Amino acid sequence: MSQRSVEKVIGVLATDEGLRRQFASDPRGTLLLMVAQGLELTPCELEALRSLSLRRLTHFAEALDPRLQKSDLKKGAL
Secondary structure, three states, X not given: OOHHHHXXXXXXHHHEHHHHHHHHHOHHHHHHHHXXXXXXXXXXXXXHHHOOOHHHHHHHHHHOOHHHOEOOOOXXXX
């Protein structure tokens, strides 16, 4: 189990609106890209993260202080 990687994925998705938007359109591809960049995730963790509720993740992100958010210069762009 790679709990640290799971926590990193959740944290990045909560603080990076651009990555969250990418995750919304392609959850599996976004996670596989993160794995390719060095995060260690088991197949079970990948599936659990892929099935995260985007609505709840966005709600959590909106509850965070904006100073903790990564700037998104492409906001609204698809």
